[in-house]
Every structure is written in C-alpha cells, then in structure tokens.
Amino acid sequence: MRSLVRRLLASIRRTKVERDLDAEVRFHLQSLQDEFVARGLDAKAARHAARRAFGGVEQMKEVYRDRRGLPLVDGALRDLRHTARLLLRSPGFTLTVVATIALAIGANAAVFLLLDQVVLRQLPVAQPSDLVIVSAPPLPGETGRGLLMGKNSSSDGHMTLGVSYPLYQTLQKRIPLFQDVLAHHAIRPTLLAGTTPMLADAELVTGNYFDMLGIKAALGRTLRPDDDRAPVGSAVAVLAHGFWQRQFGGDPSVLDRTIRVNNYPLTIVGVAAPGFSGTGGGRGPDLFVPLTMSNQIAPIRGFDRLSESVADLEAIARLAPGVSREQAEKYLRGVYETLFDQALGRITKTFDVARYKASFPVSLFPGGYAASAHSAVTRELKRTLQLLMAMVALVLLIAAGNVTNLLVTIGSISPGAELDITGLTGPPGDAVTRGRRDTARISPLRADHGARRWIVKRAMRVTSRGGAPRGTPRARRRAVGHELRSTRSVPGGIRGGIVVSSHLGACARDERRRARRARRRDLRRHAQMPQDPANHGRLLDQRDHTQAPATLRTRQHVESERALHQRRPALAADLAPRRLCRVRLSRRIGHRRFCRPTVRNRVAPHHL
Amino acid sequence: MSTGTTKADLLQGTLDLMVLRTLETMGPQHGFGLAKRVLQISDGLLDLNQGTLYPALLRLEQRGWVRARWGTSDNNRRARFYELTKAGRGQIAAEEQDWARTVALMRRFLRPGEEG
Numbered sequence: 001m002r003s004l005v006r007r008l009l010a011s012i013r014r015t016k017v018e019r020d021l022d023a024e025v026r027f028h029l030q031s032l033q034d035e036f037v038a039r040g041l042d043a044k045a046a047r048h049a050a051r052r053a054f055g056g057v058e059q060m061k062e063v064y065r066d067r068r069g070l071p072l073v074d075g076a077l078r079d080l081r082h083t084a085r086l087l088l089r090s091p092g093f094t095l096t097v098v099a100t101i102a103l104a105i106g107a108n109a110a111v112f113l114l115l116d117q118v119v120l121r122q123l124p125v126a127q128p129s130d131l132v133i134v135s136a137p138p139l140p141g142e143t144g145r146g147l148l149m150g151k152n153s154s155s156d157g158h159m160t161l162g163v164s165y166p167l168y169q170t171l172q173k174r175i176p177l178f179q180d181v182l183a184h185h186a187i188r189p190t191l192l193a194g195t196t197p198m199l200a201d202a203e204l205v206t207g208n209y210f211d212m213l214g215i216k217a218a219l220g221r222t223l224r225p226d227d228d229r230a231p232v233g234s235a236v237a238v239l240a241h242g243f244w245q246r247q248f249g250g251d252p253s254v255l256d257r258t259i260r261v262n263n264y265p266l267t268i269v270g271v272a273a274p275g276f277s278g279t280g281g282g283r284g285p286d287l288f289v290p291l292t293m294s295n296q297i298a299p300i301r302g303f304d305r306l307s308e309s310v311a312d313l314e315a316i317a318r319l320a321p322g323v324s325r326e327q328a329e330k331y332l333r334g335v336y337e338t339l340f341d342q343a344l345g346r347i348t349k350t351f352d353v354a355r356y357k358a359s360f361p362v363s364l365f366p367g368g369y370a371a372s373a374h375s376a377v378t379r380e381l382k383r384t385l386q387l388l389m390a391m392v393a394l395v396l397l398i399a400a401g402n403v404t405n406l407l408v409t410i411g412s413i414s415p416g417a418e419l420d421i422t423g424l425t426g427p428p429g430d431a432v433t434r435g436r437r438d439t440a441r442i443s444p445l446r447a448d449h450g451a452r453r454w455i456v457k458r459a460m461r462v463t464s465r466g467g468a469p470r471g472t473p474r475a476r477r478r479a480v481g482h483e484l485r486s487t488r489s490v491p492g493g494i495r496g497g498i499v500v501s502s503h504l505g506a507c508a509r510d511e512r513r514r515a516r517r518a519r520r521r522d523l524r525r526h527a528q529m530p531q532d533p534a535n536h537g538r539l540l541d542q543r544d545h546t547q548a549p550a551t552l553r554t555r556q557h558v559e560s561e562r563a564l565h566q567r568r569p570a571l572a573a574d575l576a577p578r579r580l581c582r583v584r585l586s587r588r589i590g591h592r593r594f595c596r597p598t599v600r601n602r603v604a605p606h607h608l
Numbered sequence: 609m610s611t612g613t614t615k616a617d618l619l620q621g622t623l624d625l626m627v628l629r630t631l632e633t634m635g636p637q638h639g640f641g642l643a644k645r646v647l648q649i650s651d652g653l654l655d656l657n658q659g660t661l662y663p664a665l666l667r668l669e670q671r672g673w674v675r676a677r678w679g680t681s682d683n684n685r686r687a688r689f690y691e692l693t694k695a696g697r698g699q700i701a702a703e704e705q706d707w708a709r710t711v712a713l714m715r716r717f718l719r720p721g722e723e724g
Binding site: 006007020021023024025027028030031032034054055056059060063064066067068 | 638639640643657658659660662663666667669670681683685686687688
C-alpha cells in the first residue's frame with residue numbers, strides 16, 4: 001500500500017525523481033572513472049571504461065523507471081505529454097480544431113441544460129413523482145351563458161381538460177386516494193409595484209399550493225389554506241424569489257407593501273424559497289395570488305370564475321402513499337360518473353358535455369416534470385427543445401466531420417517523418433504506436449497521417465520488400481526515405497480515425513515482430529564475435545541487463561582478469577563489456593524514451 | 609552456456625538480503641560503495657549488475673526498509689546515501705530465517721541422511 005503511494009507520487013513528480021536518478025548514475029560513473037584513472041588510464045579512456053563497466057545506462061534507467069513509477073500511469077502520462085507536444089507543434093491546427101469542437105460542445109451543453117430543466121429533471125418540489133395532473137371534462141351545469149373551458153395538450157400528446165373550481169373542491173374533499181389536490185391558473189396582469197406599470201406573470205393558486213409542494217417561504221409567509229376563503233380570499237400576494245431579487249433588489253422591507261395587480265390592491269406577505277419557479281418550468285410566475293381572488297383581479301365579463309361555467313384550472317393531485325396512478329384513475333372515473341349523473345339530474349338545459357366525456361375520459365397524467373404542466377409555453381418549449389437538441393447534436397457531428405476533413409487535408413500534405421526516425425532508432429516495444437493511439441484518442445485523425453503511412457509501409461513491406469529495411473542505419477534510412485516518397489502519392493488512404501486506430505494495433509504487432517527479428521539478428525552477430533577464452537567461451541558482449549541480474553564468475557575467470565590487470569591496464573578495460581552506447585535523441589520527438597541506444601564503434605577486440 | 613556462471617533466479621531473492629546486510633554492517637552507503645562492497649565481500653565472485661542494484665535499492669526504499677538522502681561522498685561528490693530503517697532491521701532477521709530455511713531444505717536434498 002505504502003509502496004503504491006510512493007510509486008504514484010513518483011509518477012507525478014517525474015522531473016525531480018528523474019533528476020535524482022541522473023545524479024545518482026552520474027556519481028556512480030564518476031566514481032568508476034576515478035578508479036580507472038587510479039589504475040593508470042587517461043581521463044578519456046577512463047570515462048569510456050567506466051561507461052563500459054557500468055553497462056547500458058539507458059537500459060538500467062528504463063528498468064529503474066518501471067520499478068519506480070506505476071508503468072501504466074507513467075505510460076499514460078508520457079503518451080499524453082507526447083500528444084500535447086504533437087498538438088502544440090501545430091498551434092494553428094490545434095486552435096482550429098479546439099474552437100470547432102468547443103463551439104459544438106458549447107451549443108450542446110446550453111441546449112441540454114434547458115432540456116434537462118424542462119423535460120428531464122423533476123420539479124424542485126417535495127416528492128414530484130407522486131404528483132398527477134387531473135384532467136376531467138366539465139360536469140353539466142346550469143348557467144345562462146355557456147361554458148369556458150381550458151383545453152391543452154399535455155406532454156405526451158394527450159389533451160388535459162381544465163377543471164372548474166367546484167369540481168376542484170369536490171376532488172379535494174371526496175377522493176381518498178388523493179393526499180391533497182391543488183389548482184392553479186396562470187394570468188398575465190398589469191402590475192403596479194412602483195411608479196411604472198408592467199406586465200407580470202401571476203399564478204392564481206389555491207391556499208394549499210405551497211404546503212402541498214413543500215415550498216417554504218424565504219421571507220414572511222407563503223399562502224395558507226385560510227387565504228382561500230370564498231367568495232373573496234385574502235388580498236395578499238407572495239412573490240417569487242427571482243422576481244423579488246429582480247424587481248425589489250432583494251429588499252426585505254417589501255413585506256406589507258401594497259402592489260396593484262390589474263389595479264386591485266394586494267399586500268405582499270412573503271417571498272417563496274429560491275429555486276422554485278412554479279410547476280411549469282422556465283422562468284415561472286412572478287407572484288402568487290390566492291385563487292379565490294380571481295374574480296377581483298382577473299374578471300371575465302359575465303362569468304363567475306369560481307363557478308362551474310369556468311373550467312380553466314389545472315388541478316394537480318398528490319397520490320396517497322402506495323396508490324398507483326392507474327388505481328387512482330379508475331377510482332376517479334367511478335366517482336366522476338356518479339357526479340355526472342347527479343349533475344344531469346339537477347339541470348334543466350343540457351349541455352353538450354357528453355361529447356367531451358366520450359372523447360376525453362377522466363385521466364391522470366404524471367405531473368412531476370416541468371413539461372408535463374399544462375401551460376402552453378412549456379408544452380411548446382418541450383417540442384422545440386427536443387428539436388433543438390437534435391439540431392445541435394447534428395452540429396456536433398458536423399463539427400467532428402469538419403475536423404476529420406481538416407485532418408485528411410493535413411494528413412495528405414504533411415509527410416511528418418518522425419515515425420520513420422523513431423522506427424529506425426528503435427523504440428522499446430510499441431511506444432511509438434502507443435503515442436499514435438493516444439493521439440487518436442484525443443483527436444482521432446491527428447494521429448492519422450503518420451499511422452496511415454505505417455499501414456501503407458507495412459503493406460509495402462509485405463508486397464514489395466518482404467521484410468524490414470536491413471543494412472546499416474544509413475542504408476535503412478535511405479530505404480525508408482524511398483518509401484516515404486512513394487507513400488506520399490498513395491491517394492486518399494484515410495477512412496476515419498476509427499478505422500485507423502484499429503489498424504494501430506496491427507502496427508504495434510508489426511513493430512514488435514521487427515524488434516524480435518532485430519534481436520535475433522544481433523544474437524547471430526554475437527555468435528560470430530570473438531569469445532572470452534578466460535570464461536569458458538562466454539561472449540565478451542554478453543552483459544544484457546534484461547537477462548542476468550548479476551554475473552557470477554568463476555574463480556578462474558577472476559584470477560585471469562587480475563593477471564591481465566597487472567599486465568595491461570588498458571586491456572583490462574577492454575575486457576569489460578564492449579558495448580558503448582550512444583543515445584541519439586530523435587529531435588522531432590524530443591523525448592529520450594522514444595529511442596534506444598544504437599550500437600556505435602564496435603571496436604575490434606584486442607588480441608591477447 | 610557453461611554451468612555455474614549465472615544463477616539469476618537464485619540471486620534475485622538474495623540480493624535484498626545482501627544489500628540490507630551490507631548496509632547494516634557498513635552504515636549509510638551510496639550505490640557505488642554498495643556495489644564495490646558486494647564485489648569485495650564475494651571476493652570478486654559476484655559482480656553486481658548496476659541495472660539490478662539500483663532498481664533493487666529502489667524496491668527496498670519503496671518497501672520502507674531503507675531510506676535515501678543526499679550527502680557528500682569521500683571524494684567530495686554529491687551522492688545518494690542509503691541507510692537502514694527500523695523496519696529494514698526487522699526485515700533482515702526475517703530474511704535471514706528464510707534463507708536459513710532454504711539452505712536447510714536444500715541440504716536435505718543434496719545430502720540426504722545428514723540432517724538431524
């Protein structure tokens with residue numbers, strides 16, 4: 001556990017630990033060098049001898065690094081750095097791509113935020129899933145003037161019918177499957193709160209509205225059931241929090257102030273809790289007024305808004321615990337039939353409400369979402385939002401397409417030779433292609449122009465060459481250079497980042513195979529090298545860090561070496577492994593882990 | 609391959625103990641000194657590969673058995689000194705027992721009938 005933490009730390013504090021490692025190795029080499037100098041070698045020879053005695057510095061560091069950090073984290077960090085470097089190398093390109101993608105994502109985020117608020121998220125009220133919207137056709141009633149009805153299509157395309165105030169009262173009192181029922185109706189009155197009149201969104205609500213939704217007052221009080229006294233309720237109003245902030249600057253002295261709604265004076269008694277904006281979503285109402293005030297502040301000529309003849313209230317019921325919507329609906333239909341028959345018996349003049357009863361049966365709709373509300377605004381909003389969401393999603397797709405095109409263009413004109421260079425200096429394992437893959441993860445096609453050539457090269461190697469470039473490094477580079485020229489004329493070649501990244505695995509395999517071949521070739525060469533007579537034919541050049549953790553020598557070997565030291569100090573240094581490593585950095589990659597030391601000056605062994 | 613030249617697997621397990629023991633007897637020591645000392649103690653028989661020594665030191669450090677800090681060497685150079693921690697001392701005892709068990713076990717196989 002502690003070890004894990006340390007390794008994780010090492011992965012993160014890479015620069016420091018890397019510096020430490022460098023210093024430690026340097027110290028070791030210097031000390032070795034001192035020793036060789038003491039044995040009589042000149043400074044330069046001693047330095048070389050020290051390097052030889054130490055063995056492959058880079059290999060050792062590689063082993064050390066694997067042990068030090070978490071290879072997976074290390075690798076991922078390194079590859080990310082590599083990717084960032086690649087992207088930084090072409091800032092114009094990166095900027096274009098980032099801007100394109102950012103715009104598309106921004107649009108998506110904005111629209112999704114709206115969609116989430118209106119359609120997906122439940123209302124910020126107590127137990128929104130228990131809420132149902134009641135839709136019931138009006139009961140036959142006797143009025144001299146006909147019927148005003150609210151009629152809306154709800155979220156799922158159903159029509160919800162508004163209820164009248166008497167019907168609402170019946171629902172509230174007579175249905176035991178409902179915990180409580182509220183009714184509300186939005187109006188848009190003229191509001192005079194200071195000196196300038198303005199249009200405001202007001203919500204006529206029943207007295208139990210706030211209690212049932214579980215909304216507390218931020219200031220003063222909310223409406224209470226006793227504000228509902230019919231026929232005329234209390235002349236009070238509760239402000240929405242947002243409106244209070246906007247219009248009154250959050251001034252607490254707003255309480256008890258009188259405002260005029262449609263020129264009817266109302267006293268402000270409270271401010272609703274922040275975050276609540278009615279049951280309809282969107283900006284919501286600015287103020288809440290008792291429903292029983294509707295005849296005063298929003299009169300309809302010739303109608304009593306609280307009578308059967310006006311059925312424009314949206315009734316929202318809270319189901320009693322354990323009652324399902326279907327159960328309640330079935331029960332409600334039964335009750336409604338009774339009510340209907342009773343009403344029929346009372347009247348003398350028939351209304352054509354039977355038609356509504358037939359086409360729009362009493363129904364309950366889920367009421368927990370903003371878009372399920374009955375307001376025309378949110379209903380429209382929902383459809384618009386869904387459309388908009390689809391549109392911006394398409395925009396994102398187009399943006400991705402544009403970026404792809406850009407990459408195709410760039411990929412077809414820029415040769416980018418770094419893969420070939422690293423390929424020649426020989427990276428460990430699949431480091432090169434891994435970088436490619438990670439670039440592909442961030443910007444799918446940035447990786448492509450290189451990767452594509454890998455694929456092409458691979459194909460060419462199979463078809464025309466039948467093997468990796470052989471010979472001296474220079475010859476190999478020439479060979480690849482030839483390939484570079486030929487691949488540039490390969491038309492198209494890109495079929496999208498997904499295809500390419502799937503090819504990359506194959507590239508990595510190919511690279512590994514190539515490395516294996518090279519190792520075998522090296523071994524064959526070693527076999528032809530002169531052997532150490534003092535050590536039972538052990539190869540002079542057999543110090544391989546990945547294989548033997550230590551060399552256990554025979555007494556005879558030690559003796560003979562000592563003898564040699566005494567006779568010829570310079571020769572002793574030569575007895576040490578003769579692989580002098582020179583690390584050549586690939587400048588285009590600019591990272592030492594992407595290259596392997598190449599074997600330089602393979603000196604012919606001295607004759608004993 | 610000639611026999612007796614490399615015993616890689618066996619050495620891997622014993623290296624920790626060698627390093628810990630060396631640190632115990634010599635006190636804080638840097639990597640170069642350790643390598644030299646191991647070569648010396650083994651009378652030149654065991655030439656530690658640096659590619660093994662440093663990762664091994666790191667492993668010991670990660671396990672909390674040794675502690676590393678920067679200091680100045682005899683030849684006035686900045687060097688990384690490793691010293692034994694308390695946990696490291698405890699580990700030596702444990703590893704010693706382990707090693708003794710291994711040796712005893714091997715003896716039973718190599719010279720059956722001798723133990724007792």
